[in-house]
Amino acid sequence: NAMFSWQRTAFHFQPENNWMNDPNGPLYHKGWYHIFYQYNGESAVWGNISWGHAVSTDMIHWLHLPIAMVPDRWFDVNGVWTGSATFLPDGNIVMLYTGATNENVQVQNLAYPANLSDPLLLDWVKYDGNPVLVPPPGIGSKDFRDPTTAWIGPDGKWRIAIGSRVNTTGISLVYTTTNFITYDLKDQILHAVPGTGMWECVDLYPVSKNGSKGLDTSVNGPEIKHVLKASLDDTKLDHYAIGTYYPENDTWVPDNPAEDVGTGLQVDYGRYYASKTFYDPHKERRVVWGWINETDTENDDLRKGWASVQTIPRTVVLDSKTGTNVLQWPIEEIETLRLNSTEFEGVVVEPGSVVPLDIGTATQLDIFADFEIESLGSESINEKSVGCGGGSVDRSALGPFGLLVIADETLSEQTPIYFRSSNSDTFFCADETRSSKAPDVSKVVYGSKVPVLSDEKFSMRVLVDHSIIESFAQGGRTVITSRVYPTKAIYGAARIFLFNNATGLKIKASLKIWELNSAFIRPFPMDQAQ
Ligand code: DQQ
Structure with missing residues (x-):
């Protein structure tokens, strides 16, 4: 059809048809x-x-x-x-x-x-x-x-x-x-x-x-x-x-x-x-x-x-x-699907801005992203725990910041995967509310707390496969799977961006992004089935 x-995904397991x-x-x-x-x-x-x-x-x-x-x-x-x-x-x-x-x-x-x-x-x-x-x-x-x-x-x-x-x-x-x-x-x-x-x-x-x-x-x-x-x-x-x-x-x-x-x-x-x-x-x-x-x-x-x-x-x-x-x-075997990779070192993202990452096709990816933050003011920010609730447009001094994946050029469709910090904790979130122009699909803001230890950067790994996003924060402490239904951000039109919606800090991001090949998921040769 x-x-x-x-x-249809390219490297996630599913039967050829049906439920x-x-x-x-x-x-x-x-x-x-x-x-x-x-x-x-x-x-x-x-x-x-x-x-x-x-x-x-x-x-x-x-x-x-x-x-x-x-x-x-x-x-x-x-x-x-x-x-x-x-x-x-x-x-x-x-x-x-x-x-x-x-x-x-x-x-x-x-x-x-x-x-x-x-x-x-x-x-x-x-x-x-x-x-x-x-x-x-x-x-x-x-x-x-x-x-x-x-x-x-x-x-x-x-x-x-x-x-x-x-x-x-x-x-x-x-x-x-x-x-x-x-x-x-x-x-x-x-x-x-x-x-x-x-x-x-x-x-x-x-x-x-x-x-x-x-x-x-x-x-x-x-x-x-x-x-x-x-x-x-x-x-x-x-x-x-x-x-x-x-x-x-x-x-x-x-x-x-x-x-x-x-x-x-x-x-x-x-x-x-x-x-x-x-x-x-x-x-x-x-x-x-x-x-x-x-x-x-x-x-x-x-x-x-x-x-x-x-x-x-x-x-x-x-x-x-x-x-x-x-x-x-x-599992490490996913790495056998890796094709070309692109690296970005110390990309600065100013408050309230979006930075495109020019990698070509962005429908099948294995993304590693690290974020360091730099405060803008000299006065200390005092922010209470906020969680993921308001989605990626809910701005505060300390966040949110992260990636926009399965996004089209004009950002009319996008799924932000991001960190949202306060003085007491950090949340890792996925915001599906703008993931699709389709009317009937459910669009949820997901997320939870993730421990970020004092010697650690904010880090995420994100697997993108057309309509599935699997996101891993801090080495896999908190994981979020998103099921999205893009109508514009498909095939060659899919892009990826960095974003920073914090008002009180700049972020510096370093990334390595692999394009992933499709997996072979093949039918059983029926002539041998007898
Ligand atoms: N699905 C199975 C049950 C199980 C449920 C039936 C969980 O055995 O409890 O399809 O999704």
């Missing part, structure tokens, strides 16, 4: 990265949910494979919903996923590859004794979904966590198992946070305190913290907190009770949901995938014939400098 073809949502069961096997995803093969809206499947050797270039699982059994006939992969010590892979049954009850099902020696893992077998878990007493039949990757406790038993709720309290249950067929519900729950509602897509994973390498899911010890993440059904936001996991009783306790799961940090402050991590043994890293939903109308999605993309996979580690947040960063 040519009408909206410029909104996609959550990433499912990411894993690495025999040299191939596998991604599965919630997929409706019949339409560009949610429904008839199956597991789409694709493989890659670098998580950038992809080969689409035939659908891995379709809703064809009583225990999943209303949907093969979200799930996770676990590697057993003997090399077997088990996949646990939620099925919506013939009676629309949420149950957990077991599936496994028909042929482990097939690097593409084309065929999946659903265990005949499914379901392996049904909602326990006291849990609603529609509040029991999205099993995690399993981890082993000190008693040698496997554990899985499953999201749920009790009234408006979001909770995660824990089960133990030795065979993935029979399970015991632990008396204590992993964690609960009042007021956060249903927890979807729970994730629990270890991070090392010194911020190095990623860790396999069962690793634990004194030098390790645990991240607990829940996708909040009520707000459609992914929240996490850092804390300690106690294997003795399978509970998790946040480091800072005031910033608990759902009351503190978000994985991403933009358009982002249902994230899932996996351990990549090949590069000893933990990688997080996330779903970028559309913010256009359902009718436009149907007209386009497709909806949603996945983020560029990101490594995730604990930020050893702050100890209070994770760092997310695009």
Whole structure:
């Protein structure tokens, strides 16, 4: 469909057509990265949910494979919903996923590859004794979904966590198992946070305190913290907190009770949901995938014939400098797409001005930008915390300043990605309000606080891909994904600018900007499918 073809991304993963949502069961096997995803093969809206499947050797270039699982059994006939992969010590892979049954009850099902020696893992077998878990007493039949990757406790038993709720309290249950067929519900729950509602897509994973390498899911010890993440059904936001996991009783306790799961940090402050991590043994890293939903109308999605993309996979580690947040960063393989680059040194941006950055085509970019500030007056500025609320046109002495991306020459369309400081804190923001001339798309000002340490410049990395902007502040402490729908700032008309809307300071910016190639995301050769 040519009408909206410029909104199609060039290096973000998506199926060739129709609807996609959550990433499912990411894993690495025999040299191939596998991604599965919630997929409706019949339409560009949610429904008839199956597991789409694709493989890659670098998580950038992809080969689409035939659908891995379709809703064809009583225990999943209303949907093969979200799930996770676990590697057993003997090399077997088990996949646990939620099925919506013939009676629309949420149950957990077991599936496994028909042929482990097939690097593409084309065929999946659903265990005949499914379901392996049904909602326990006291849990609603529609509040029991999205099993995690399993981890082993000190008693040698496997554990899985499953999201749920009790009234408006979001909770995660824990089960133990030795065979993935029979399970015991632990008396204590992993964690609960009042007021956060249903927890979807729970994730629990270890991070090392010194911020190095990623860790396999069962690793634990004194030098390790645990991240607990829940996708909040009520707000459609992914929240996490850092804390300690106690294997003795399978509970998790946040480091800072005031910033608990759902009351503190978000994985991403933009358009982002249902994230899932996996351990990549090949590069000893933990990688997080996330779903970028559309913010256009359902009718436009149907007209386009497709909806949603996945983020560029990101490594995730604990930020050893702050100890209070994770760092997310695009996997290094994205760098293989880099073409020509342009550098700008010490570009001065006066208060209230915009400076074009002449780089040619600006639809596929990997941008690194550092900002230093220079006060204009001798009297000290005293400014209270302001946040992102008023957008990039809301001027004050100390900000905002940053980049305008996916902008046309006349700035009739633009998405500012920027810092907004006060004397007490700094916010990192993305302002979509002028991102598109299209009337029906939602246009939000996103953002949150970002720690900027005393020896640090303001720094951002921004991936631009036609209609997706992934923005990383201070090495990935705060991340914002923007889903925008330009109508003018497309193809050769897309530009990039520096801007400074502060009234009390000049900024000096240094940038390195790469143009990025498109990725190959190819259909499965059907003549080989028989
Ligand atoms: N999407 C899946 C559910 C999950 C939700 C269904 C999160 O398993 O809870 O498509 O987006």
